[in-house]
Amino acid sequence: MPPLTFPDSVPLSWYLILSAVLFCLGVAGFVYRRNVITVFMSIELMLNAVNLTFITFSYKLKHVDGHIFAFFVMVVAAAEAAVGLAIILTVFKNRHTLLIDEVNSLKW
């Protein structure tokens, strides 16, 4: 009886599919949730999924450039989180609500 051998590697496309699954869940949260903070967190989830794709292709091409792009995505996400949360704070101060359905001044 031959010894039981486990494969020691994972196909690279599984990482891409995991990234796609996380991205789709982020889109679902963005569309479905009403709380503006949860919507914001769904955007962060989508950014994370894209970072995973960058790093997977970086592994495939044996280049560090993908890591640099993921790093810039992280930095921009940090800036976006600071400004976005300040906007949420201001909206809450003026309107006393966190529901995105009720913040519709730009709708006509």
Place this chain on the structure above:
Amino acid sequence: MTPFFFFILAGFAVFCAISLVSQTHPIASALSLVGVMGALAVLYLQLGAEFLAAAQMIVYAGAIMVLFVFVIMLLNAGAEQEARRVSRLARFVGMFMMAALLGIISFTIQGQFPNMGSVTFGAWVGGTAQEVGMLLFTTYLLPFEITSILILIAIVGAIVLARREV
């Protein structure tokens, strides 16, 4: 051992992502997002991105999520009420569309990259802090400096927006 860890971490990440979308309380969603980020950090480590795994934990799970939790507690955000009437048909169509989007993406990935090779832990460790720093301060020096200006603008913008009298 790589597939074993991949399945554990991928399962944990997807579980936490579903929890993020389905929880009604923002704090529960935030903690689920921290779980996703932790699992992704270990997956980055598997792909040879040491520096980014550390940055993911420190910047994302550390700094950004603390900011989120801080704002949730500051605003005293409670559980979301199910006030909006969503029809059963719309819900069904939405789920179907999401599954279709996922299917199309997966199909494209499998079709475009049928034999892309595979990942073994430790086979390529290119993303050390030395390598990333070398590239960041030579080839990508200008974007890096522009990023610092972006951060400065974000700081000023956040302070102006969150002032008392707006």
